[in-house]
Amino acid sequence: MLLSIDKIYTCENITQALDYLTQDEEAMPLAAGTDIIPMLRDGAIKKARLVDLHNINELNYIRYEDGLLRIGAMTTHQSIAGNKLVQKYIPALSYACSQIGSAQIRRRATIGGNICHASPAADTLPVLIAADACAVIRSREYKKTILLESFFTGLKKTRLHKGAILEEITIIIPKDGWQGNFYRAGGRSALTISIASVAVMRGDQGIHAAYGSMSPCVKRIRAVEEYLDQNANAEPGALREIVGECLFPITDIRALKEYRLEVASNLTWLGSIELAGKN
């Protein structure tokens, strides 16, 4: 089988990648390719011109300095899952990365690829968005930092313009670290696409809750957060009501919308119990 790829640019550094992306207007960044290759195979993308970022070492790191955790876009899920800084400051991200795809996929696939594919079912996104992570976007002309929640403009759509790459993700770490976890439901545990997912986490400003597979873009739901902040003993029924007022999931091959709402509110309830340290 021959995929419809016209050109692959290999790069050793960011400058080289940005040059290719600027000079070739049709070119798009390639991370590991674990999402793009099946799309090329199915004909969803044709005549691709790809700038391969995967081997750029300066995009592969995890650092912590002065309360800020920084993760390079080409860091793999396996590296994040096993990283001691991530486990210490935002364990939910380590756990979410350990649940993606299979071991084979986690060794190749990157956090930047997962974000830029912009799937509402991406398993890193609820945790990152609940933690108010920021995306650092870089082109030859500019470098800007935006809130990750506003990086997405629709289903599989982002604010990443031609000629730019996602360089890194930054997360401000609260004084006690980001408490809480990521919860998801799917058909099985390995190699599944989440039917519904939620990150329920506590930072310096209270509880944050962000949902995956429930709307075109992963987002925080402030009404749920307010309810959890005000009610130490959250009620499943009340959560179901709030979730139903704020989220409008679709019915598709994986689940009915009613089931998604039920699962999302139950997972939120579970998260609130675990966050409160009760069982």
Next chain:
Amino acid sequence: MNGTVVSAEIDAGTRAIDLIRNTFGLTGTKEACGQGECGSCTILLDEEAVHSCLLLAAQLNKTQVVTIEGLEKNGELDILQQAFLEAGAVQCGYCTPGMIMAAKGLLLHNPSPSTEEIKEAMSGNLCRCTGYKKIIEAVEMAAARQGVDT
């Protein structure tokens, strides 16, 4: 590729699995789902088990690749291949090269894995005939023998 330096002129759209099977004739690596869900096409890329159907051939440039054919040394089967035979971990055999390469990747990094660690490392590999019990037993057998050898 399996310890030999190789080169090939290829189309940009060539997948790693097609380079391995068609250009180099190493047909031990199998394709089933073609989209990273079954693990049949697992190879070692720089000593890490990965899917060759989700890799472009161009991404193999300047890397070390080991396929199932590369495990046999001087006419002797690898410890894992021998264990799969003895444990009866093979039925139709189509998933076996991928299973063995996933297990090889595990044992390279973790010579004495727990049963849970074996299950985790093999969770991306599907078998539709044997069930997984004998496959896990084979990996445990190989790990135990490897420990004796080293």
